[in-house]
Amino acid sequence: MTNPKTAQWQAMSRAHHLAPFSDYKQLAEKGPRIITEAKGVYLWDSEGHKILDGMAGLWCVAVGYGREELVEAAATQMRQLPFYNTFFQTAHPPVLELAQAIAELAPEGMNHVFFTGSGSEGNDTMLRLVRHYWACKGKPAKKIIIARENGYHGSTVAGASLGGMKG
Structure with missing residues (x-):
């Protein structure tokens, strides 16, 4: 190791961080790779290695890192209305504008959008919607879901179970 902080961060990780989907024996022996910087499609670890981020974060940074126009748009929105839910008959202009833009790109008849905070939530919601759909159609026993x-398919029990993941 060339960066003295790497060992410190790895020790902190061993002491306090649970890393999902990791081999804990290997993690205890080698420690985690510490990611310290990102730009475009690349990451840099604490040792200065440049890494192509083929996973796009965890499939959620498809537009790349360090996009100033996104930073500015987020900062502007954070100053006005950083968050509000859309439950209980509530909406707000940013969610309505984005829903309309997505619906305009979707095939005919697919004109409603349901926003979630993650793919795991999206898959859990899909499971609930499918079950509700078939119950409304008078076929509540129809519960087979096809998945890879x-x-x-996510880190929740339902999402992980779709793909047969154990533990």
């Missing part, structure tokens, strides 16, 4: 075996 060993596919990553």
